[in-house]
Structures are given as C-alpha cells and as structure tokens.
Amino acid sequence: MTPEEFRRYGKQVVDWVAGYLSTIEDRPVRSPVAPGEVRDRLPxxxxxxxxxxxxxxxxxDRVIMPGITHWQHPDFFAYFPANASxxxxxxxxxxxxLGVQGMVWATSPACTELETVVVxxxxxxxxxxxxxxxxxxxxxxxQDSASSAALVALLAALHRASGGKIRDHGVADTYRMYVSTETHSSLQRAGRIAGLGGGNxxxxxxxxxxxxxxxxxxRRMIAGDVAAGAVPALVCATIGTTSTTAIDPVAEIGALxxxxxxxxxVDAAYAGSAAVCPELRWINDGVAExxxxxxxxxxxxxxxxxxxxVLWVRDRRPMIDALSILPEYLRNTATESGEVIDYRDWQVPLGRxxxxLKLWSVIRWYGAEGLRAHIRTCVELAARFARLIDADDGFELHPGHPFGLVCFRPRWPSSVPDPNAETLAVMERLNASGELFLSHTKxxxxxLLRLAVGSPATRAEHxxxxxxxxxxxxxERR
Incomplete structure (x- = not known):
C-alpha cells in the first residue's frame, strides 16, 4: 500500500468510524449472534x-458488525466502562x-520522554x-492493564522481601501475599504467574x-504467617472493587x-480516575503516606x-532490579550512561x-475541566438511577455508590422459590432484548444487578x- 493509497483508504476508514459512532445508538447493545456464527461466515x-x-x-459490515457488542453505546451498563473517545x-x-517500538530510550527518545511527562x-x-x-x-x-501492573508490583515486592534472592533462586514456598475476598481475580493470577501458588x-x-x-x-493472618516462618511480601488494597466498588481502608492497611x-x-483500576475531581480525592486517603x-x-x-x-511506584529500584536483564544486543550509550529511563525494565514484555500518544491526546483535548466534567456527569447519572431504585418498593438498593456503579436487586414475593434465579432471568431477558446491557455480582x-454509567454518550434519558x-x-415476572 503506497502512501497515496493509504491516504485514500484511510479517509474511508475514518469516515466509517465516524459514521459508526454517530449511529451507534440505533444498534442493539449486545451482539445477538450464536457461538461460531461469525467464524462460519469467514473463509x-x-x-x-x-x-x-x-x-x-x-x-x-456484513460479517464482523453483527458479532460486535457495542461498548460505546449509551445503554451499555455492564461491567465497567471502556471509553473510546x-x-x-x-x-x-x-x-x-509511527510504528515505534519503545523498548529502550534509544529506540525512540520521544516515546519514553513523552510517557514520563504524561504519567x-x-x-x-x-x-x-x-x-x-x-x-x-x-x-x-x-501498562496494558491493571492486571500487568499487579504482576509487576508483586515481582518488585518479592524482590524486596527476598533481598534480591528470587532473581537467581526463584520463589520458595516462603512468601505470602494478601488480598481480600473482594479483590479482583487478577491478583490471584499474578500470584500464580509469579510462582507463589494459590495457597500462598x-x-x-x-x-x-x-x-x-x-x-x-x-493483622491476625500476617502475625500467624510470620509465626509459622513465612515472609509477608505484599498486601493489595482496593479502591473500588469490581463487584460493588467497595473501598478498603488504605490508611489502616498501610500503617499495618x-x-x-x-x-x-493499591488497585484503583476503575475508581482511581474519579480522583481528577477534588471532591472525590478522599478515595486516596492513605495513599500518599x-x-x-x-x-x-x-x-x-x-x-x-x-x-x-498506569502503574506508579514510590521507589523504582526494586522493580527494575527484579525485571532488568541486559543482553548485548540491547546495549547502547544512553542506557550505559544511566541518564535515561528504559521502560523495558518496568514491565513484563520487552517490546512496547x-x-x-493517546493519553497525551486525551488530556490535551479535554483538559482537566473536561475530564472532571465527564466523571461528574457519570456520578450524577448513577445517583439519579439510584434514587429511582431507592424510591421503588420493588427493589433493594445496595448501600454505597460514590462512583458510576449502582448495585441493586429486585424484591421477589416470598412464594418465589429461588429469587437469585429470577433476578438472573430478568437480566438475561433484558440483555437479549438489545435495549440495554447489564451485568451481575453476588x-x-x-x-445483585450492576448498572455502571461510563459512556460519554449516556444521558439522563438513558x-x-x-x-x-x-x-x-x-x-412481568412477579
């Protein structure tokens, strides 16, 4: 494809995306296809x-779009938002x-230095x-996600707890990490990948x-593990759990x-963005200390x-020491000088x-005011929905909804043998209709049904x- 061909076809693709975004509300929120249906339409x-x-x-249009669930739809209320502005x-x-491979500073200085400024x-x-x-x-x-961030943090924590021994000797059945029963499953997975084993x-x-x-x-679990000869390496506190956006007491956990x-x-994968609003920065109480x-x-x-x-660390040295390997083919003058950041040492993959560029584009386009306006709009819309649920005797509102997520459940008559099954049946029926998309938790x-407001296209009428x-x-089911 020549540059001129790219120019011509690129304009068509941009027009297609713009057309999609402008008509997304006319589409069913969730894809109606059956398993294997998209594959069967492909050669x-x-x-x-x-x-x-x-x-x-x-x-x-013919094959792919019928199999797309529209995450940018104003009636997409499932999971958490995945914004695409x-x-x-x-x-x-x-x-x-640009096709940049930013594994070390020398491979594209702007790739590294723009990232340092943006974060x-x-x-x-x-x-x-x-x-x-x-x-x-x-x-x-x-990073690509908070899952990778958790793994990198765990590796740094294990390196520090072991005095650097795990680099050469691996993880013995000695170290422990602590999560709550509400912590995201990615922390459990990080423990497995790092070699701790599920029992630790x-x-x-x-x-x-x-x-x-x-x-x-x-406190009791840490003391018991220490008494048994184990080494506590990491505790994960969550600000906004995936299930209900519960907030762990970071300051108390941190003091311990x-x-x-x-x-x-601290895993603030979803709720951390709320702190762009000064009135919501209380969620980070204890983080600075x-x-x-x-x-x-x-x-x-x-x-x-x-x-x-994005992952931030207070001290980068344990992370770099845990992850850094410098083969001959990556040696260069800038790295040897020690004056640059090589982000390959801050993540699991080499390439990046x-x-x-996209985070830079977003911050520059919206500015702090625009970002705050987006968060505040979502919080207010969620509060509006919560008020409707709370005023309806047919529902029970789960307490605590400071962000864009509202959890609630229908109140079923005592004659209903399995209220949970009824709630799930209602959700499946609603989702199958294509008019909105909800998820659930327990x-x-x-x-509980979960309604998460996050799309910039969502308005009060939605x-x-x-x-x-x-x-x-x-x-209808009562």
Missing part, C-alpha cells in the same frame, strides 16, 4: 491474492502510523504524591456491610504494612481507549507500543429508560 482459508480495501470494509482514537492512529501529568491530576513522579526516586509507566495467596475476609477488607483479620515491612499495592505502588486504568473511565493502564448470597425497562421486566 476457511486465507486468500491467495490480495483483496481490495472495499471488500474488507464490506465484510466488516475521538482524541484517543486519533492518538492510537498516530501511534500505529506525571496524570499523577498531578489525581492528586498522587510527589514521590510517584518520574523525576524522583519513583515514577509511572503505562491469602484471602482476607471483608466487612459484611461495606465489603471492605477487615484489617483486624489481616509499614509496621510489618510489607509492600502495599503508605502506598508502595498504585495502579489505575484510564481506559476504563478516563476517555482513553483500551489498552492504557507508543501508548502515551453479595451475602444475593444476586438511565431513566433503563429503570423503566428493568422495573417492567421485574413486574
């Missing part, structure tokens, strides 16, 4: 000869066009401590009302971690398309895309219509 073998872009775009899409296009900007916007800036002893790095990832009970980690139980010499990782690492995903709620998660044995549809579907 079994690759083409022998090249095909024109027009054919590709035609098949995009115009400036982020353009930033990603620029990144793809420092974001730290400032979120009110994070100065120690997390890249011009100090710590710093930030863009300790699940701390939570408060039955707030679902926040029970610090007393954490400091007392015990344990690494504190105690957190060794902190992660949030701009690709969830901060208008930056996937993938873009120029992700900073708390204290009850199935959440009000969602309430009416949910109420009508429940009424």
């Amino acid at each position: 079994a073998h690759p083409p022998e000869r090249g095909e024109p872009v027009e054919d590709l775009l035609g098949d995009l 115009g400036p982020a899409i353009l930033g990603d296009l620029l990144s793809s066009g 420092d900007w974001l730290a400032e916007l979120l009110g994070l401590p100065a120690e997390f800036r890249t011009d100090g002893t710590g710093g930030g790095v863009i 990832v300790r699940a701390v009970p939570v408060d039955p009302v707030t679902f926040a980690m029970d610090v007393g139980e954490l 971690c400091r007392e015990a010499g344990v690494w504190l990782h 105690y957190a060794d690492s902190y992660a949030t995903n701009p690709h969830k709620w901060l208008l930056t398309n996937f993938d873009c998660g 895309r120029f992700r900073a 708390a204290n044995g009850h199935v 959440v009000e219509a969602a309430y009416r549809r949910i109420a009508a579907a429940c009424q």
Whole structure:
C-alpha cells in the first residue's frame, strides 16, 4: 500500500468510524449472534491474492458488525466502562502510523520522554504524591492493564522481601501475599504467574456491610504467617472493587504494612480516575503516606481507549532490579550512561507500543475541566438511577455508590422459590432484548444487578429508560 493509497483508504476508514459512532445508538447493545456464527461466515482459508480495501470494509459490515457488542453505546451498563473517545482514537492512529517500538530510550527518545511527562501529568491530576513522579526516586509507566501492573508490583515486592534472592533462586514456598475476598481475580493470577501458588495467596475476609477488607483479620493472618516462618511480601488494597466498588481502608492497611515491612499495592483500576475531581480525592486517603505502588486504568473511565493502564511506584529500584536483564544486543550509550529511563525494565514484555500518544491526546483535548466534567456527569447519572431504585418498593438498593456503579436487586414475593434465579432471568431477558446491557455480582448470597454509567454518550434519558425497562421486566415476572 503506497502512501497515496493509504491516504485514500484511510479517509474511508475514518469516515466509517465516524459514521459508526454517530449511529451507534440505533444498534442493539449486545451482539445477538450464536457461538461460531461469525467464524462460519469467514473463509476457511486465507486468500491467495490480495483483496481490495472495499471488500474488507464490506465484510466488516456484513460479517464482523453483527458479532460486535457495542461498548460505546449509551445503554451499555455492564461491567465497567471502556471509553473510546475521538482524541484517543486519533492518538492510537498516530501511534500505529509511527510504528515505534519503545523498548529502550534509544529506540525512540520521544516515546519514553513523552510517557514520563504524561504519567506525571496524570499523577498531578489525581492528586498522587510527589514521590510517584518520574523525576524522583519513583515514577509511572503505562501498562496494558491493571492486571500487568499487579504482576509487576508483586515481582518488585518479592524482590524486596527476598533481598534480591528470587532473581537467581526463584520463589520458595516462603512468601505470602494478601488480598481480600473482594479483590479482583487478577491478583490471584499474578500470584500464580509469579510462582507463589494459590495457597500462598491469602484471602482476607471483608466487612459484611461495606465489603471492605477487615484489617483486624489481616493483622491476625500476617502475625500467624510470620509465626509459622513465612515472609509477608505484599498486601493489595482496593479502591473500588469490581463487584460493588467497595473501598478498603488504605490508611489502616498501610500503617499495618509499614509496621510489618510489607509492600502495599493499591488497585484503583476503575475508581482511581474519579480522583481528577477534588471532591472525590478522599478515595486516596492513605495513599500518599503508605502506598508502595498504585495502579489505575484510564481506559476504563478516563476517555482513553483500551489498552492504557498506569502503574506508579514510590521507589523504582526494586522493580527494575527484579525485571532488568541486559543482553548485548540491547546495549547502547544512553542506557550505559544511566541518564535515561528504559521502560523495558518496568514491565513484563520487552517490546512496547507508543501508548502515551493517546493519553497525551486525551488530556490535551479535554483538559482537566473536561475530564472532571465527564466523571461528574457519570456520578450524577448513577445517583439519579439510584434514587429511582431507592424510591421503588420493588427493589433493594445496595448501600454505597460514590462512583458510576449502582448495585441493586429486585424484591421477589416470598412464594418465589429461588429469587437469585429470577433476578438472573430478568437480566438475561433484558440483555437479549438489545435495549440495554447489564451485568451481575453476588453479595451475602444475593444476586445483585450492576448498572455502571461510563459512556460519554449516556444521558439522563438513558438511565431513566433503563429503570423503566428493568422495573417492567421485574413486574412481568412477579
């Protein structure tokens, strides 16, 4: 494809994306296809000869689009948002066009240095401590997701807890990490990948009302493990759990971690973005004093398309020492000088895309005011929905909804043998209709419906219509 052909077809692709975004509300939210249906519409073998872009775009409409669930739809309320804004899409296009491989500073200095500035900007916007800036002893790095951030933090914590021994000798059956029963499953997975084994990832009970980690139980478990000869390496505190957006008491957990010499990782994958609003920065109480690492995903709620998660560390040295390997073919003058950051040592893969371009584009387009306006709009729309649910005797509102997520459940008559099954049946019926998309969780044995507001296209009429549809579907089954 010549540059002129790229120009011609690129305009068609941009027009296609713009048309998609402008008509997305006319589509069913969730894909209606059956398993295998998309594959069956595709050729079994690759083409022998090249095909024109027009054919590709035609098949995009005919084959691919029926199998797309529309995450940017204003009636998409499932999981957490995965924003894809115009400036982020353009930033990603620029990144793809440049084709940079930013594994070390020397391979493209701007790739590294723009990232250092952008993650420092974001730290400032979120009110994070100065120690997390890249011009100090710590710093930030863009990961693909909070899952990778958790793994990197765990490897750094294990390196520190072992005095560097795990680099050469691996992880013995000695080290422990602590999560709550509400912590995201990626922390369990990080423990497996790091070689801890599932039995050494300790699940701390939570408060039955707030679902926040029970610090007393954490203290008891750490003390018991130490008495048994184990070495506590990491505790993960969550700000905004995936299930219900519960908030762990970071300051209390942090004080205990400091007392015990344990690494504190704070997972704020979804809710961390809320801290761009000064009135919501209370969520980070204790982070400045105690957190060794902190992660949030701009690709969830901060208008930056996937993938873009940011990890900050207070002290970069344990992370770099845990991950750094320098083969001869990567040696260069800049690295040897010690004056540059080589982000290959801040992540699991060697290679890395120029992700900073899209985050840079988003922050510059929206500015702090625009980002705050987006968060505040989502919070207010979620509060509006919560008020509708709370005022309806047919529903029970789960307490605590400071962000864009509202959890609730229908109140079924006592004659209903399995209320949880009824709730799930209502959700499946609503989702199958294509009019909206919800997800669910379970708390204290009850199935809860989750309605997460996050799309910049969602307005008051969408959440009000969602309430009416949910109420009508429940009424039909009573």
